[in-house]
Amino acid sequence: MALQLQVKTLKGKTIKISASSAETAASLLERLATPGATAQSADLCLLAVSQDDQLSPLDDSMTLSASGVADGHVLFLRQRHHAGYTGFEVMYQPTDPPFGTPLVQPTPPIAAS
Secondary structure, three states, rough: OEEEEEOOOOOEEEEEEEEEEEEEEHHHHHHHHOOOOOOOHHEEEEEEEEEEEEEEEOOOOOOOOOOOOOOOEEEEEEEOOOHHHHHHHHHHHOOOOOOOOOOOOOOOOOOOO
């Protein structure tokens, strides 16, 4: 069964695309990553569908019909967050200055005579 879908990209552009209900989210992402469709590569993005006023990411290995995508749905292209990004919060403690050592050192108070 052919589905007529709209995909909203990261730059706000809307792409109309036809897909099979048996197609996986990964194969749809590959088609969207073709030159001219979007500027993002497929491994950096994921597709999400709006369900119950929340964006739910689609599993790359599941078919569109198994993910609950129906004809006329609007899918959202989002940036994929890799597990490596979480290491930043672990490496730096909240007490560390955000940009390293301050460039201007505070001047010591002048002793009263």
